[in-house]
Amino acid sequence: MESTENHDELEQDEPGSLLDDLFPNRIDSLKMSMRRKIILVGFAYFSLLIVAVVIASPAFLRLLGGGTVAVLMPVSSLYLPHVQYAAASPSGELIAVATNCGIEIRSLSDGELLEKLGDERVSRVSWSPDGKMVAGVGRSFRSIAVWRFGQTGAEIMCQVPYPHVEFAWFPDSSRIGTISRDQESLIIWDVQKDRLVRKITAPKRYWICDSFAVSPTTIATAWFSEKEKKAIVALWDAQTYIQIREHEIAKVSIPPGCYAGRQAVYKMAWSPDGNTLSYLVSNCPWTCYEWFTLQLWNLTPGSIGEPISPVLDTEDNGLWISSYSWAPSGNSLAIVFNMSHSLGLYELGSQKLRYVSLEENHGSTGNYNYVTGFTPDGEKIVLALYHQNEVRIYSAETLEPEFELTDYGGMINSVDLSPDKTTLAVLDGSTVKTIDVDTGKVTKLLPVKRNLGGVLRYSDDGNKIHVWTDESVVIWDMEKEDFDVNWSIPETPEEEGDQDGDGIPTGDHHWKVSELSPDNTQIAIIRVGSDRKIRSIEIRDTSTGQLIKFRDIPPITGDMGNRMGGSILKWAHDQQAIGFTDYNQIFTWNIETNDITRIGSHTNISSFTFHPQKQILTSTGRNQETLLWNLSTKKHLAKLDKALYGIIYSPDGSMILGNSGIYNSTTLCPIYTLDAREESLGMIWDKTGRAVVTLTPYSGPINIYNLPELD
Amino acid sequence: MPVNDDRFAHLRKEVLGSVKKFRHIDLDMLQVEIISRLLEGRRTATELVIEIYEIEPGQPEYPARYASVRRSLKDLENRGYASTNLLGRDKPYRLSNYGIAILCSIIPENDELPRIVGKKEFALLGLTGMTAIMLILLRNSGEIVVFTSFAAFFTLFGLSLRTFLVIMGRVI
Numbered sequence: 001m002e003s004t005e006n007h008d009e010l011e012q013d014e015p016g017s018l019l020d021d022l023f024p025n026r027i028d029s030l031k032m033s034m035r036r037k038i039i040l041v042g043f044a045y046f047s048l049l050i051v052a053v054v055i056a057s058p059a060f061l062r063l064l065g066g067g068t069v070a071v072l073m074p075v076s077s078l079y080l081p082h083v084q085y086a087a088a089s090p091s092g093e094l095i096a097v098a099t100n101c102g103i104e105i106r107s108l109s110d111g112e113l114l115e116k117l118g119d120e121r122v123s124r125v126s127w128s129p130d131g132k133m134v135a136g137v138g139r140s141f142r143s144i145a146v147w148r149f150g151q152t153g154a155e156i157m158c159q160v161p162y163p164h165v166e167f168a169w170f171p172d173s174s175r176i177g178t179i180s181r182d183q184e185s186l187i188i189w190d191v192q193k194d195r196l197v198r199k200i201t202a203p204k205r206y207w208i209c210d211s212f213a214v215s216p217t218t219i220a221t222a223w224f225s226e227k228e229k230k231a232i233v234a235l236w237d238a239q240t241y242i243q244i245r246e247h248e249i250a251k252v253s254i255p256p257g258c259y260a261g262r263q264a265v266y267k268m269a270w271s272p273d274g275n276t277l278s279y280l281v282s283n284c285p286w287t288c289y290e291w292f293t294l295q296l297w298n299l300t301p302g303s304i305g306e307p308i309s310p311v312l313d314t315e316d317n318g319l320w321i322s323s324y325s326w327a328p329s330g331n332s333l334a335i336v337f338n339m340s341h342s343l344g345l346y347e348l349g350s351q352k353l354r355y356v357s358l359e360e361n362h363g364s365t366g367n368y369n370y371v372t373g374f375t376p377d378g379e380k381i382v383l384a385l386y387h388q389n390e391v392r393i394y395s396a397e398t399l400e401p402e403f404e405l406t407d408y409g410g411m412i413n414s415v416d417l418s419p420d421k422t423t424l425a426v427l428d429g430s431t432v433k434t435i436d437v438d439t440g441k442v443t444k445l446l447p448v449k450r451n452l453g454g455v456l457r458y459s460d461d462g463n464k465i466h467v468w469t470d471e472s473v474v475i476w477d478m479e480k481e482d483f484d485v486n487w488s489i490p491e492t493p494e495e496e497g498d499q500d501g502d503g504i505p506t507g508d509h510h511w512k513v514s515e516l517s518p519d520n521t522q523i524a525i526i527r528v529g530s531d532r533k534i535r536s537i538e539i540r541d542t543s544t545g546q547l548i549k550f551r552d553i554p555p556i557t558g559d560m561g562n563r564m565g566g567s568i569l570k571w572a573h574d575q576q577a578i579g580f581t582d583y584n585q586i587f588t589w590n591i592e593t594n595d596i597t598r599i600g601s602h603t604n605i606s607s608f609t610f611h612p613q614k615q616i617l618t619s620t621g622r623n624q625e626t627l628l629w630n631l632s633t634k635k636h637l638a639k640l641d642k643a644l645y646g647i648i649y650s651p652d653g654s655m656i657l658g659n660s661g662i663y664n665s666t667t668l669c670p671i672y673t674l675d676a677r678e679e680s681l682g683m684i685w686d687k688t689g690r691a692v693v694t695l696t697p698y699s700g701p702i703n704i705y706n707l708p709e710l711d
Numbered sequence: 712m713p714v715n716d717d718r719f720a721h722l723r724k725e726v727l728g729s730v731k732k733f734r735h736i737d738l739d740m741l742q743v744e745i746i747s748r749l750l751e752g753r754r755t756a757t758e759l760v761i762e763i764y765e766i767e768p769g770q771p772e773y774p775a776r777y778a779s780v781r782r783s784l785k786d787l788e789n790r791g792y793a794s795t796n797l798l799g800r801d802k803p804y805r806l807s808n809y810g811i812a813i814l815c816s817i818i819p820e821n822d823e824l825p826r827i828v829g830k831k832e833f834a835l836l837g838l839t840g841m842t843a844i845m846l847i848l849l850r851n852s853g854e855i856v857v858f859t860s861f862a863a864f865f866t867l868f869g870l871s872l873r874t875f876l877v878i879m880g881r882v883i
Contacts, residue, residue: 032789033785033788033789033791033794033882034788034789034790034791034807034809034827034882035788035791035794035807035879035882035883038827038878038879038882039879042875042878042879045836045840045875046871046872046875048840048843049839049840049843049868049871052843052844052846052847052864053843053846053864055846055847055850056846056847056850056857056860056861058850059850059851059852059857059861060857060861625853628851636851637851638851639851639852639853640854641853641854641855
C-alpha cells in the first residue's frame with residue numbers, strides 16, 4: 001500500500017516553466033535551445049507591442065501636439081469699427097466714440113475723424129472734466145487707459161489696472177475711481193502720479209454694485225448682499241474717504257446667486273450742483289438688467305430727507321430705464337427706455353415726461369442703447385446705439401435727431417474672400433461691404449434686408465455675392481450693382497392657438513434655418529415646429545425660390561430648446577446629402593433615396609461639416625470636443641478635447657480650419673497656430689487651399705493668413 | 712516510538728520531495744555526468760568526451776561517444792540548463808543560471824522548482840499586452856484617456872523589457 005502511495009506522490013507532476021506548461025509540444029517541437037526560444041518569443045511579443053504603438057501613434061502625436069506647430073502671422077488684419085459707447089467732450093466740440101478697435105475722436109459738428117486712440121476693444125469712454133484727457137476701459141476690462149492731449153497729439157499717461165467695467169472721473173480731473181474686478185472695493189487712482197490713492201472696501205458679506213458717482217465733495221457707492229437680501233447706498237467724503245451716511249434701498253429683491261444683484265443699484269449720478277444723488281434700482285426678481293426705476297436723493301446741506309422713491313416707476317408701463325443723464329441745468333433728465341426703444345426728457349419741476357421713439361425712420365435698435373450725456377450747453381443729447389451702430393445727437397428741446405455718425409458696421413456675421421483674393425465681402429447684419437484687402441477701404445456698400453443673422457458667399461467668377469439668411473435669399477450682381485435675385489423664404493404655416501399651453505401662441509415657436517448648396521444653385525431650409533423639434537427639410541431653387549424637394553422629418557429629433565445659434569444645417573460636398581442636427585444628434589438626409597440616417601450623438605454640438613472627398617464628417621460643440629465621424633460605420637475616427645468653432649475643411653480635405661488653428665483632418669493634430677489677439681472663428685479657405693480667413697467675434701479683426709508653400 | 716515515527720515521516724517527506732524534483736528534472740546518467748563536469752567549469756563537447764569516456768579523438772569509438780555527448784548537451788540546452796556562446800569558433804558549454812537554480816532546488820529546504828518565467832513576470836507581460844490592446848481600442852478617445860493609456864503602456868513596456876532581460880539572463 002505504502003509503495004503505491006509513494007508512486008502516486010511521485011506521479012504528481014511539479015510545474016515547470018510557464019512557457020512549457022502553455023506550449024509544451026510546440027516549444028519542444030521547435031528543437032532549439034531555450035535561449036533561442038526565449039529570444040524568439042520575446043521578439044514576437046515586443047514586435048506586437050510595437051505594432052500596437054504604431055497603430056495608436058496618431059493619437060500620441062496628437063497628444064504631443066503633432067510635433068512642431070508653426071505659428072502663422074496674418075498677412076492682413078482688417079478692422080471694421082462698431083460702436084460701443086460715446087461721450088461728448090466738456091467743450092462740446094468733440095466726441096469720443098468707443099469702438100471695437102480703439103477710441104475715435106471726432107468733431108461733433110461734422111463727424112470728421114480727428115484722432116484714433118489705441119486699437120483695442122473699448123467698452124466705455126469718458127472725458128476728464130477739464131477736457132484734457134480721455135479714459136477708456138480696454139478689452140476684457142484689463143485696464144483703464146488714460147490719454148492726455150498735448151501739442152503732438154494724444155499719448156497714454158497712465159493705465160489703471162484691474163478695473164471693473166464702470167469708472168468715473170473726480171471733478172478735479174486728478175483721480176479716477178473704478179470698481180475692482182472682485183467687486184469688493186472702490187479703487188481711487190491718481191492719474192497724475194499714476195498710483196493707487198485709496199481702496200474703499202465693501203462691508204463683510206457685501207459686494208459693491210456696478211455703479212458709483214463722484215461729486216466735488218462726496219462719493220456715492222452702493223453695496224448689495226445676497227445673504228442679507230438688501231442693498232445699501234453709502235456716502236463718503238471725497239477728500240478724507242470717511243463714510244458720511246448710508247441708506248438702505250427699500251424696494252430690492254436679490255435671490256441667492258442672482259447675478260442681477262450687482263445691478264441692484266445702477267447708474268448712480270450726481271446732479272450738476274452736487275446736491276441730488278440719482279440712481280436706478282432694479283425691481284427684477286431675477287436677471288432682467290434693464291428693469292429699473294429711478295430714485296432721487298436730495299442731499300442739500302442741512303437736508304435730512306430720504307430718497308424719493310420712485311421718481312419714475314416704469315415697471316407698469318413698460319418704459320424700463322436702461323440709462324439716463326442729467327441736463328447741465330439740473331432741471332431735467334434724458335432717459336433711454338429699453339423696451340420701448342425710446343428717448344425721454346423728464347422735467348423734474350413739472351414731473352412731465354416727453355419721449356420719442358428711437359426707431360422712427362431708423363428700424364429696430366435692439367436693447368443696448370445708452371444716453372451718454374448732454375453737450376455742455378445742454379442743447380444736445382448724445383446717444384450710442386450698440387446694435388444700430390450709430391452715434392446720434394438729439395436736440396434736447398425738440399427731441400429730434402440732429403446728427404448721426406453712421407460710418408460704423410454692425411456685428412460681423414460672415415466673411416468671404418473673392419476668388420482673386422483682392423476683395424473681402426463682409427456681412428454685418430444690415431449691409432454687405434466689399435473691402436479692398438490691401439488698403440482696408442470699403443469699396444462697395446450693398447444694402448440687404450435687415451437681419452441679425454446671415455451668411456454670404458462669392459460666386460465662382462467673383463461677380464456675384466450670395467447672401468442667405470433665415471428670412472431671405474439675395475444675390476447681388478456686382479457689375480449691374482443691383483439685386484439679381486431677392487426673395488423671401490416662405491413662412492411656416494402657423495398653428496392656431498396655444499397648443500402647448502406655455503402662454504405663447506404656438507406659431508411663435510416656429511423658426512427656420514437655411515443653407516446654400518456648394519454650387520450655389522439650391523438652398524436647403526429646415527423648419528422647426530411648435531414642439532421645438534425639426535419638422536421638415538426642403539430644397540428650393542436659389543434663383544426662383546421654387547420648391548424642388550420636401551421631406552417631413554419624423555419625430556426623431558430632440559427638443560431644440562431655445563435657439564442656440566450655430567450651424568445646424570450643412571450640405572455634403574457632392575450635394576447628395578444634407579446633414580442636420582438638433583444640437584445633440586447628427587442626422588443625414590440622403591436626397592436621392594430620401595432616407596434619414598442618425599449618425600451619432602455629440603452633446604451641445606454647435607457646428608459640423610462634411611469632408612469634401614471622403615465619407616467623413618467633423619462635428620464640434622460647446623462640450624469642448626471635436627469629433628471625426630466615419631459616415632459609413634457611424635463610429636469616431638478621432639477626437640480632440642477642444643471645440644473648433646467655425647470648422648471648415650481645406651479644398652483638398654487634408655486640413656481643417658477652426659478656432660485660431662489649422663489641424664490635420666485625419667488625426668486632428670495641430671499643424672499651424674494662427675496668431676490672433678483673441679480666439680477666432682474659421683471663416684473660409686481660398687480655392688487653392690493656401691490662404692485662410694478668420695474672424696474674431698465682437699471685436700474683430702478679420703485676419704488673412706497665407707500658408708507656407710510646400711517643398 | 713512516536714518521536715522516531717515523526718522523524719521518519721519528515722525524512723520520508725524530504726526524500727520523496729527531492730526524488731519528485733529529480734524526476735521532474737529528468738536527467739539520464741550521461742547528463743548527470745555532464746552537469747557534474749560543467750559544475751567545475753566550462754567544457755567543450757570534446758573535452759567532455761575525453762573526461763567522461765577517457766578516450767581521445769581518433770579512437771574508433773570516439774565518434775559515437777561524441778554524438779551521444781552532443782545529443783545530451785543539446786537536450787540540456789533545449790531545456791535551458793546549459794548554454795554556450797552565441798558567437799565564436801570555440802563553444803565551451805556552461806551551466807546557465809536557470810540550470811544552477813534547478814540543481815539547487817533539489818535540496819530539500821527549497822520548496823519549489825524555479826521557473827524560467829515566474830508567475831509575477833508572466834502577469835506583468837500579460838498586463839502589458841492587455842494595455843497595448845487598450846491602447847489601440849482607446850486611441851480615438853479624449854486626450855486624458857489617451858494620455859493615461861500611453862503613460863500606463865510605456866511604464867509597463869519598460870518594466871516588461873527589464874523583465875525580459877532578466878529572463879534572458881537566466882538561460883544565457
